[in-house]
Amino acid sequence: MGRESKFTKSDLYQATNQLLLQYGYNGFHFGLLAEQLNVTRAALYKYFDNKDELITEYMVEEMERFLLDLQKMKEYPLFKDQLDYLLGVIFKYSRIHQILSMIFQIQKSNHVKVNEALELLETQHEKMYSYLNDFVQLGKRDKLLKSEFPNHLILGFIFQTVNIPNYSQLPEQDWKNLVMEFLCSGMFNEK
CATH class of the missing domain: 1.10.10.60 (Homeodomain-like)
Structure with a gap:
């Protein structure tokens, strides 16, 4: 059996x-x-015909869930509230970046479903960048972010925070608050 x-x-x-x-x-x-x-x-x-069909379908669904949560960031009018919300979303989907980076290993092929999923993932990525770009522009407009820093540098620092190990094993909210403080105030004492 x-x-x-x-x-x-x-x-x-x-x-x-x-x-x-x-x-x-x-x-x-x-x-x-x-x-x-x-x-x-x-x-x-x-x-599924092959692993690429499964993986791309899975990635599309994960990215869609991520985008649905990400777009809710606009419900918060203040930049710092958006940053707090964004950090929560990033921590919630902490492994999505690692999974989505695998997309570059999947080659376009004769498989229609895989190619359609790859195209949809590209569209989703552009949508994500649009949401995040609006977020950074709000911070710059409110003069909370330095205008001389490129958007991708600011976003890169924010997104890489999930890769910093929580060796102190603080509760998740405390760790998120500490990361938020570091992002907003830096590591230097004010003089």
Whole structure:
């Protein structure tokens, strides 16, 4: 008797996320995923022609959820409130940057679904940048951010904060507050 071939989309995406983070794009394959889900590889091939189709579909869905949360940032009129909200979103999706960076390993192919997903991911990336650019422009307009710093440098620092290990093992909100203080006030004492 074969293994049960039932799994939910949520199970599938959770396992895909975990395996991509653990093994990377090149180490990820349907054999690992099937073992993780306790199904046969054939069960996976019923839904996806190859790993690129699965990974790009997963990335599109993750990016869509990220964008839905990110666009809510505009509900806060003040820059510092937007920054606080943005940090919360970044911490919530702390691994999305690592996963989405794998997109550059996926080649355009003859596979229509993969190519459509890659094009959609590009559109989603542009939408994300538009939201973030508006955020930085608000900070510059309110003279809270230095206008001489390029937007991508400011955003890079903000996004890289999730990669700083919390060695002090502070509760998440305390860690977020500390990062917020560092971003807003820097590391130097005022003289």
